[in-house]
Amino acid sequence: HDDLAKPHGRGTEVRTLIWDGAGWSDPMNLTDDQQPDVAPVAAFDGRGHGLVVWERSKLTADAPPTLNRDFVRSLEIAASVWDGEHWSEPAMLTDNELMDHALQLATGADGAVMALWRTNDGEDILGNADHPLTLTYAIWDGENWSEPAAALTGLQSVINAALAMRSATQAALVYAQDMDGDLTTADDAELFYSLYDGAAWSEPQRLTDDAVSDGVPALAYDAAGALHLVWLRDGDLVWLHDSWNAADARVVRAQSTAAGFLGFTLNRAANGNLALVWQSMGPEGADLTYSIYDATADDWSADLALMSDASVEASHSPAFGGDGTLYLAYQKVATDFVTRTIEIEPGQPFTVTNVPQPGQADLVFLEHTVAQDLTLDDFSVSPANPAPGQPITLTAVLRNAGDLMAAAPQVTFYDGDAPIAAQTLPDLSAGYTTTVQATWTLPLDPTPHILRAVADPEGQVAESDETNNELTLQTTLPDLAVDLVTTVYETNWLTFTTRLVNQGALDITEPFSVTLRANDPVTGTIVGLDVISDTVAAGQAITATHLYPAAMVRMEWADSLWVVVDDGDRVAEADEGNNTSVVRPDILPDLSISDADIHTERPQLGGLYMGEPFTITIHNSGYFTATDVLVEVREGEEITGTLLYQETLPLVAPGATGTVTMSLTESAPLLVMLDPENSITELDESNNLATGEAVIVAAGPYRYYLPMLSVRGQIGR
CATH class of the missing domain: 2.60.40.10 (Immunoglobulins)
Structure with a gap:
């Protein structure tokens, strides 16, 4: 915790919270002064004691906390003990003029705890011939810390190291060394190991000797005392079980040096299970992922996600409880999406939306029960909707959604409650799927069928979720x-x-x-x-x-x-x-015209006088006003005929009509065209043409002869 009320660089304090199985205590200060305190690590010894060790600077009050040689040489190792009610006053495990840093804690099954750290003069934190590195250790025996002692001395170019402890008389460490001291040549990084027998550490032995990079080791003992070592070898995460022969190593996770595998840790449970936890890049962003080693089945799970969200989860610190539950404390940084405006050139701003940026950071605690869980991802029948009497194939996808191997899992298919077929499958590792199929012929009766696929139908597997073992579908239906x-x-x-x-x-x-x-x-x-x-x-x-x-x-x-x-x-x-x-109804006009809309008839005359006006009616039977409606009248019945007249109507409202008026000097067949250039989008373009006949007759006076009728209505008798 950085106390901002204190001078810059002197406000970092160690705080703790205690989990009692039901809730967290209030924060408690282990330090509260102006000495820099950083990099705490914690462990329980199995005897009711909580242990915290950290790096504490002994800078004098007048010395600035600047990252220089004087500051790093002021770093010592401090420790405090929780007795179930209180934390002890910090005790200094070291008091020298050397740089003590990079703490690790390892817990034995007997309650012993070992602390391991690096010691050197601060000139080269990796160590070289003139300024070698020492790995220093101290042991907690349940009551007190031992005097720090050198585990290994004279080390050079130590990139990283790992520690594991089985008891006060058995421990191991593995470190990676750059063989030529040039970190730019990664292919010469090799692993060395040393064993502790309760009295002293053995001389380092070389574990790897190859032309690829070997580094980032992690160690753990299982319940039987077998040692598990994982490390990155040429980009692959490999695993060595109870052996110091590198040829026995097996690939656990290939291609693990990408950004999707960062900061992995290895932890062991009392029952021998192991957990790898790392930061990965998921669909939403940086999340925590894990893999469980099932000690009983001697099997590693696939990559399993602990969460999937837009926040960034990092700085994880996992530990197993005595019952095999996996606990994690980690930092969760919310991702805020903001709008940014940048100036590309003077006077030319450019706005970008949904720009991610770090938001509030919280300390989060996660509890995960390591268990078995079988579920069905998919269930289908082929053909999808079969007819009565038709042969079908039933297909189900079984997934091991748990953390441990499922030994010989079973899947049964049912028609209602009647079993169709039962299958026992090969062992299924956690995180993986397998496909199971069966064939069956439907009965001839024309009735629907409810088909079921059930995982672990006899309930032989104790699962974390017993409600996700069945999928149902109904088939032989109308459609x-x-x-x-x-x-x-x-x-x-x-x-x-x-x-x-x-x-x-x-x-x-x-x-x-x-x-x-x-x-x-x-x-x-x-x-x-x-x-x-x-x-x-x-x-x-x-x-x-x-x-x-x-x-x-x-x-x-x-x-x-x-x-x-x-x-x-x-x-x-x-x-x-x-x-x-x-x-989606087209809200468009629809111009239309018919032959009857060309009004050239004068039955009593047999035609029109020369120059006598006549009208043409235009309809809009659509749903939108037509504007700038061009009307053309041509001679003949071809659109290429001589243009006799044209007029543009400003608008024709939906459901309304418009008229144009024209006259002729001589008889002619007529072709009337609406919107001849198709500049108006309409519901129907096929009703925009009509034909007619204009007959021009000579001017009067005319003499009309009428029939004579008798009184009886008969003609001239």
Whole structure:
């Protein structure tokens, strides 16, 4: 904890919180002064004591806390002990003029705890011939810390080291050394090991001797006293079990040097299980991932995610409880998405949205029960909706969603409660899946079937979740599907005609509805309803019709109109996802004209006088105003005929008409064209032509002869 009220560089203090199995205590200060305290590590000894050791600077009050040789040589090792109620006053394990740093703690099964750290003069923290590195250790015996002693001396170019302890008389350490002292040549990093027998450490022995990089070791003893070593070898994470022969190493995780595998730790449980935990890059960002070594099955799990979110999880510190539960404390940094404006050039700002930046950082505690858990990821039948009497294949995907190997897992398929087939599968490692199949012929009776796939049907596996072992599907069903929706635009109505098909395996004998909904297929207002009461046989197609007022289209009352078949889901179907179709009404004009709209008739004259005006009527039967409507009148019946007249109408409103007036000096066949250049988008472009005949007659006076009628209504008798 950095106390900002204290001078810069002198406010770092060690705080602790104690977990009692139900909750956390309030923070307690182990230090509260102006001496820099950093890099604490903690462990329990199994005898009720909590141990914290850390690096503490003994700088004098007048010395600035600057990262230089004087400061690093002021670093000593301090320790405090929790007795179940209180923390002891900090005790100094070292008091020298050397740099003591890079602490590690390892706990033995007998309650002994060993601390290991690096000691040198601060000139070269890795060590070299003139300034060698010493690995120093001290042992907690349940009451006191031993005097620090040198484990290994004269070390050079030590990149990293790992420590494991089984008891006060058995421990091991492994370190990685750059053989030429040049860190830019990574392929010459090799591993060395040393063993502790309760009295002294053995001379280092070389473990690897190859032409690839070997580094980042991690060590742990299991319950039987066997040693487990993992390290990165040429980018692969490899594992050596109870052996000091590097040729026995097995690849646990290939290609582990990418950004998706950062800062891994290795921890052991009392039952011999091991846990690797690291920071990985998941779909949402940086998360914590783990892998469990199942000691009973001698098997490593796949990569398993502890979380998946946009926050950044890092600085993890895992530990196993006595019951095998995995606990983690880690830092969780929220990711805030902000808007940034940058100036590309003077006077040219550029705004970027959703720029991620670190937000609030919290200390988080996670408890994970290491257990078995079988689940089914998928269950399907082929063909998907079989007919009675048809052979089928049932396929299920079994996943081991737990942390431990599933030995000989079982999966059984059922028709209702009647078993169809049972299979015992090969052992399945945690995090992996396997596919299981069975064939079966459906009975001939025309009834639906409820098929089930069940993992661990006899309940032989104690699982963390017993509710996720079964998947169910219903098959041999009818299946209504929208095949085609056609629309016809008329002056007063928009007519929807829906062709629907029962493409399922069974007849539909119960009534169902076909509705027309506005804007949404579920919550939209019902504006049309057609109830189908007749039986719809398998394979049969029928139609349903709905009328929608044209006035509503003109008002743009609905952006979309949905045809919904079996609205309310009264019919159990093989596929409920093919019951809807959407139509978005075109809010467009529709210019139209017919032969009857060319008004050249004067029956009593047999034609028109020369120069006598006549009218042509233009209709807009669409739903939107047409503007700048060009009307052309040509001679003949071809669009290439001589242009006799043209006029542009400013607008024709929906449902309204417009007229043009013209005259001729001689008779002619007429072709009237609306919007001849197709500059107006319309509902229907096929009704924009009409033909007529203009007959010009000579001017009067005319003499008309009328028939004579007798009183009796008979002609001239």
